[in-house]
Amino acid sequence: MQVKPILASLRWHKAGTILIALQIALTLAVVCNALFIVQQRMARLLRPSGVDESSLLVIQNQWAGKPATPQIPALLAADLDTLRHVPGVVDAFSSNSYPLSSTSGWSMGVRYTRDQKTPTTPSAIYFADQHALSTMGLRLVDGRNFREDEITDLDARATLAPPIVIITRALAEKLFPKGQAVGKTLCIGNAGPSTIIGVVERMQTFSGSFADSWVERSTLVPYRILSGISTYIIRARPGQLDQVVRAAPAALFAANRLRSIDASTGVQTFAEIRGTAYKTDSGVAILMAVICALLLAVTAAGIVGLTSFWVSQRRRQIGVRRALGATRSDILNYFLTENLMISLGGVIVGTLLAIGLNMVMISQFEMARLSLSYVVIGVVAVLLLGQASVLMPALRASRVSPVEATRTV
Amino acid sequence: MLIYYIELALRSLTRSRGLTMLMVLSIGFGVAASMTTFAVFRAVSGNPLPEKSTQLFTAQIDNLGPQSGKTKVDLPDALTYIDAMALMQAHQATRQTAIYPVGYTMIPDEVTRMPFGVKGYAAYADFFPMFNVPFRYGGGWSKVEDTRRANVIVISSQLNKKLFDDSNSVGRTLNLDGHVYRVAGVLGDWNPRPRFYDVNNSNGFTEAPQFFLPFTRAVDLQTDTAGGNNCPAPPPPGWEGWLHSPCVWVSFWAELPDAAAQQRYRQFLTGYANEQQRSGRFNWHANVRLHDVMQWLDHEHVVPPETRVSLLVAISFLLVCLVNTVGLLLAKIMRRSGEIGVRRALGASRGEIYGQFMVEATIVGVAGGGLGLLLTVLGVFGVGLVFAPDIARMASINASLVGLTLLVAVAATVVAAFYPAWRAAHVQPAWQLKCN
Numbered sequence: 001m002q003v004k005p006i007l008a009s010l011r012w013h014k015a016g017t018i019l020i021a022l023q024i025a026l027t028l029a030v031v032c033n034a035l036f037i038v039q040q041r042m043a044r045l046l047r048p049s050g051v052d053e054s055s056l057l058v059i060q061n062q063w064a065g066k067p068a069t070p071q072i073p074a075l076l077a078a079d080l081d082t083l084r085h086v087p088g089v090v091d092a093f094s095s096n097s098y099p100l101s102s103t104s105g106w107s108m109g110v111r112y113t114r115d116q117k118t119p120t121t122p123s124a125i126y127f128a129d130q131h132a133l134s135t136m137g138l139r140l141v142d143g144r145n146f147r148e149d150e151i152t153d154l155d156a157r158a159t160l161a162p163p164i165v166i167i168t169r170a171l172a173e174k175l176f177p178k179g180q181a182v183g184k185t186l187c188i189g190n191a192g193p194s195t196i197i198g199v200v201e202r203m204q205t206f207s208g209s210f211a212d213s214w215v216e217r218s219t220l221v222p223y224r225i226l227s228g229i230s231t232y233i234i235r236a237r238p239g240q241l242d243q244v245v246r247a248a249p250a251a252l253f254a255a256n257r258l259r260s261i262d263a264s265t266g267v268q269t270f271a272e273i274r275g276t277a278y279k280t281d282s283g284v285a286i287l288m289a290v291i292c293a294l295l296l297a298v299t300a301a302g303i304v305g306l307t308s309f310w311v312s313q314r315r316r317q318i319g320v321r322r323a324l325g326a327t328r329s330d331i332l333n334y335f336l337t338e339n340l341m342i343s344l345g346g347v348i349v350g351t352l353l354a355i356g357l358n359m360v361m362i363s364q365f366e367m368a369r370l371s372l373s374y375v376v377i378g379v380v381a382v383l384l385l386g387q388a389s390v391l392m393p394a395l396r397a398s399r400v401s402p403v404e405a406t407r408t409v
Numbered sequence: 410m411l412i413y414y415i416e417l418a419l420r421s422l423t424r425s426r427g428l429t430m431l432m433v434l435s436i437g438f439g440v441a442a443s444m445t446t447f448a449v450f451r452a453v454s455g456n457p458l459p460e461k462s463t464q465l466f467t468a469q470i471d472n473l474g475p476q477s478g479k480t481k482v483d484l485p486d487a488l489t490y491i492d493a494m495a496l497m498q499a500h501q502a503t504r505q506t507a508i509y510p511v512g513y514t515m516i517p518d519e520v521t522r523m524p525f526g527v528k529g530y531a532a533y534a535d536f537f538p539m540f541n542v543p544f545r546y547g548g549g550w551s552k553v554e555d556t557r558r559a560n561v562i563v564i565s566s567q568l569n570k571k572l573f574d575d576s577n578s579v580g581r582t583l584n585l586d587g588h589v590y591r592v593a594g595v596l597g598d599w600n601p602r603p604r605f606y607d608v609n610n611s612n613g614f615t616e617a618p619q620f621f622l623p624f625t626r627a628v629d630l631q632t633d634t635a636g637g638n639n640c641p642a643p644p645p646p647g648w649e650g651w652l653h654s655p656c657v658w659v660s661f662w663a664e665l666p667d668a669a670a671q672q673r674y675r676q677f678l679t680g681y682a683n684e685q686q687r688s689g690r691f692n693w694h695a696n697v698r699l700h701d702v703m704q705w706l707d708h709e710h711v712v713p714p715e716t717r718v719s720l721l722v723a724i725s726f727l728l729v730c731l732v733n734t735v736g737l738l739l740a741k742i743m744r745r746s747g748e749i750g751v752r753r754a755l756g757a758s759r760g761e762i763y764g765q766f767m768v769e770a771t772i773v774g775v776a777g778g779g780l781g782l783l784l785t786v787l788g789v790f791g792v793g794l795v796f797a798p799d800i801a802r803m804a805s806i807n808a809s810l811v812g813l814t815l816l817v818a819v820a821a822t823v824v825a826a827f828y829p830a831w832r833a834a835h836v837q838p839a840w841q842l843k844c845n
Contacts, residue, residue, distance in 0.1 A: 015832070019736040023729060030725045037718065064514035064524040066586040066630075156633070157651050159643030190642055228633075229512075253523070260514045260526040284715050291726055294438050301431045302733035309740035357725070364721075365714045 006338050016306050017342055024346030024382055027299045029353035032378040033361065034288040034295075036370050041285040045278050047215065049099045050168070050202030052137025053270035055090075055241055058098055059083075059232040059248060060266050064258040072226040073153055075256075082255045083232060086247050088240035093131040094232050096225045097124070097206070099218075100277040103265070104231075105206040108160065110175070110219070111187040121174050121214055123167075124205035125160065125188070128220040133166075133200065135235045141169060143182035143198030146222045156227035161191035163222075166198040170216035188219065207277035241269060296381075300389040307335065307393040318397055319404030328398040335394035336387060343386040347379050354378065410761075411768065418769035425741060429773065432737045432822075436777025437784055439730025440818045444781065445788030446716070446723040447813075448804040453614070454712045457601035461541060461664075462702035466671065467606075468496065468661050470682055471696035473641050484698055485639060485657040486609040486709065490628075492681075493659035497533065501677045502663035503670065504535035509659050510610055510618075510636040511627050513585040517572070527568065527585070528635065529620035530607070531627035537563070537594075539664045540606070545569070547579035547594030550623060554593075558625040562590035568619040569595045588630065590622065605702045606662060608709045610636030634658045675699055727817075731825050734773075738829040742766060749833055750841025759834040766830035767823060774822030778815040785814055 010017045067075060076094055083092040097105040109119025126132075129151045133140060143166070150164060165186070172181035185193035203218040205211040236244040249261050261267060268276075311318075318331055358370035422429045456462050469484040470492050488496075493507040508530055515527045536542070537549030546569075550561040562583065569578055578592045603613030631648045637658065644654030665671045675697075682695030700708055742749075749762055789804050 015739055015828070016736060019732060019739065023732045023736065026725065026729045026732060030722060030729065034722055037722075062512070062514055062526045064516055064586060066513070157644065158646065258524060260524045262526055280713070280715055284719070287719055288722065291442060291722055294442070295726055295729055298435050298438065298730055298733050301435065302736050305428055305431050305737045306740050309744055312744070361718065361721070365718050367718075 003337070003341070006334065006341060010338065013310065016310065020303060020306055020342050021346035021349065023299055023302055024343050024386065025350035025353055027295055028347060028350030028378050028382045029357050030295055031292050031381065032354040032370060032374050033357050034292045035378065036374045038285045038288045040368060041281040044281050047204065048202060049204040049274070050138060050216070051099055051270065052235070053274060055236050055238060056136065056270040057234045057236060057241060057244055057248065058268050058270070058273065059234065059261060060229065061232065061252065062229045062260045064260060066228050069155055069226050073224065076224060076230060078255065079230070079232065079252060082251050083234055083248055086244060086251045088237050088244045088247065090235040090237055091131050091135045092232055092234040093129050093135050094224060094230050095127045095132070096231060097126060098231065098233055099204040100207050100273050102207045102277050108189045110171070112175070114187050114190060114192060121171070121217055123171055123214065124211070124218040126218060126220050127223045127225045128166070129222065129224065132220060135233055137235070138203055139201040141199050141201050142180065143196070145198060150222045152223060153226050154223040156225055159191060160188055160221060162188070162194045164197045165194045166200060166220040167196055168203050168216050168218045169199055169201055171218065172199045174217060245269060296385055300385055303339070303386055303389040304393060307339065307390050311393045311397040315400050315404050318400040319402055322400060322402035323405040331398040331400070332394050335390055335397055339386050339390040340383070343383050347382060350382070351375055351379065414765045414768040415772070417765055418772050421745065421769060422772065428737055428741050432734050432773050433776045433780055435730045435733045435737070436774060436818055436822055437780030439727040440777065440781030440814055440821065441784030441788055443723040443727045444785040444810065444814045444817065445792060446719040448789050448810055449792055450716045450720045452804045453603065453716055456703060457603055457605050458540065458702060464664055464666050465539065465702050466663050466665050466674070466699045467705050468663065468678060469698040470678070471693070472655055472657065472691065474691060474693040484696065487637065487639070487657040488659045488661050489655055489657050490652045490659055493661050495681065496661055499677065499681070501674055502665055504539045504664040505662065506533040506536040506539060507624055507659050507661050508532045508536065508606055509634045510607060511632045512635040516584040516587065518584070527619045529618045529622065531624040531632065532621055533624050536621065539662065543597035543599055545595045545597045546577045547592070550593045555623050555625055558629050559623060560588065560590045560626060561593045561623065563594045563596060563621040564592060565596050565617055565619045566598065567617065603706055603711045605706055606660060607636070608706060608711050609660060613711050671699065727821065731821055734822060734825040735828060738770060738826055739832065742829045742833045746836050746841050749836045750838045753836065753838035763830050763834040766833050767826055770822050770826030770830070771819060774819035777822060778818030781818050782811060782814050
């Protein structure tokens, strides 16, 4: 196909050419960035929390009358006993928080030594007892679990200084990149050293972007938390979660009615917790995907509209070319090549715009750098879209009869 | 003449239905996407207290010093109990209040009713006049009751409905965790969004608080904060130990009506911090800040980054739709070069041709705006998918949004029509006539 005559004819339609190219450029810039946002959000959404989500349930309980701290251990023990006897419940324990929580969570800086000035990394702190690992379905990859005699009571305001801890593999790898973590020590906050007795495969921290850079660095501490608000994590037998959701709070109220469990957020399955935690992420991903689809549709419609106009404007010239011996596929190729050339122009500008838009987002919204593969995918998509949308008007052009050459319009 | 143009425009628009429809769809979708995201953006970035936001200030005091190893200056977003009490007692502002979030269990009088959890704030008497809080019944408590550490409470109308069936409950009592409080007032419909006085503890868009009670009373009852508590070092044991620890958990707001008062208060704060340095509590230079309401919302990053990103993407989308409309209008107008040539030859001036096509574009814009409005309504309903429900709930359709949608649609189309109409006005009549 001759490129020169196409270029010559494009000079006659400068405005239309520039408009299509500009539209393709803008579309490419927005689509690249939007798809990149979709991918980043999806990556967050698909992170495993490390706990056995399908059979877990969380109950947030608040005792009425602000019981004094010394009364709480008995209340906790009674509640856990009640919960463990609910039909369908495998096990239960009480903690301060749970992975993906968007309401409460403790985090502390972890140091190698007490006098280290800045912490090595923040870590989520989860209160646990000997039931915690089996209840949540955490897999121990090294060392051992807590023993019953190692679990002590801790006032919610007291200093955290556990003699032993269990940490996640992610935290172990951050602290001790070479070699084993079990048997080594770490310091939580400014407290004295705690010996690592076990490493679990994975346990995620809280929801929220603040925890993104330390997403799997969690520490389990051997304490029962003494606070007016208690969080129970309950494991149900496979397939019996729905039944436990109804039976567990009812059993708690039957045993002791001086408590409140919030009607909307007091009892949550892990599926609900995950939904809440990633609501914004999935929403943004959907919004961006919708905008991408609309944008591509609008651009395709624009190309169809303008090309149709060009075809109808040039019917006579097409007729002349056909009369002079051009085949149908010559005409078809002409319009396809013309679109390809305009699109290539648009794509070059669009790539620069995409990178520019990404830089604005990096500086304004702390976004990540756009990876080049998204630009490549975007370029291919936009070029294909251009060819696809030009196909219909081009086919119509190829069907123009040579007789048109002899007609006056 | 205008009616004639409208007639011409309608005839031409119906002649090429496909192109017209594409333009209307393009404008409609572009406007709807940007208006929907704008509705959310407006909801979250609005001024929660426009009549007073420049007179209300929150204070920050550096109680950690440079030793914490931080490189950038990032003051704690709450105060220690010691500092908050010192500012309260100094009484240097027109009005002032310390605030912290608290939660209790409400124990209904009837034995048959279940206890339920309630959330609210501990504050001082000045809180209500300071923040222009409206009352349905009664009012706030008095300063005397602050100092007497009285068992008084102000409840929300929603809690009043639940407990007292919407009746005037002033003077009646209720039981929180075994302590009896006398109702001093019932709030009107009041929940400023974002909740500027507590954005350091929440995202600012959660449900309205159910009660307010005297700060002094809450401290007497050793009520823990239901919000953040940030300790640079472990606090000494016990309640008193915690109160006198360097843990930050109290917000402090002051009303400073004019520039002079603000200047004086800044000096006072600096003086206070210097005094702490002299007394040996701080071993660094005074580092204090005062933020008014909007500065504070900005400082606490209340507008979720998602909203800004979506707005940016939606505006880019509108831009593409505009470019698309320019192209389609151009195609549409140039297709009628012959007709324009005839009209010009028969005496129509360039201005008249120009006017005719601007009228045509305006009609497309109005139609696009209508469609855009419809899609915006759908979009605002669908926005619950995208943003957390407490934020999405706030995005609403009102007269100004309707007006803005139509305005943006028409303005965008008219802008898009400038170039095609200009091209039309410059069609050479002789050339067109010769051609045909």
